[in-house]
Amino acid sequence: MIPLSWYLLLSAVLFCLGVAGFLIKRNLITVFMSIELMLNAVNLSFVTFAHQWHAVKGQIFVFFVMMVAAAEAAVGLAIIIAVFRVRQTLAVDRIDLMKL
């Protein structure tokens, strides 16, 4: 038996690790993975609060977040492939122009 605040703290730590990864990582794909990590952290706090108030809608919200994340991953990776095709690099420091 553990208090629910532990879950919330875990979620906060995961979110902050995601933010740190987003800032530190210099690879386009890894930066994108950090965004997925942040989405997962937020999902965990959604599930925790759904457990706290016995609300089914909290879990359905997580379901929608998953669907949006799947769509985002498909489009984002397609954009990464398109960028790589033009630039031949994945380093975010080299992709600094909007112009192709």
Place this chain on the structure above:
Amino acid sequence: MYLTLFIVFAGLCLAGAVNLLLQRHPINSALSLIVVMTSLAVLYLLLGAEFLAAAQVIVYAGAIMVLFTFVVMLLNAGREERTLGSRAAKAVGFPAVVVMLALIATVIVKATGLHAATLSDGITSTVDLSRVLFRELLLPFEVTSVLVLVAILGAVALARSTEGERTGGK
């Protein structure tokens, strides 16, 4: 029992997330993200969300991460290099992240009225979940299906090779 399960899988989660940051090769980061996602599925199960645990494994650890590893291998992504930008991001980013974590943690620790989770808590069955989803939230569900369709079309349009058009233009 509950405490042991929580500590083991929360530890796995944190270890995977830290490993994602420390690894310099994208494929290692992708694999540690899979560890994070599967252990999160177990944590969902501990919180009584059985459908979400299954969806987490199928959608996240399955579909999305396969897409990620596929793209990493397709683009032959190598080790990332250290640059001026990464040093600046470390110098400014780490304190900012620590401050943010401290703020959120203070709010959580000070919060009152949070219950405790035990193994004997009821689980939200898929029947209950789908009853709410398909009766009260049918419209958002259908809108999501349109969103996924648009995303598929967009992904195909973006990732499609434009070689044919270029040679056609010339």
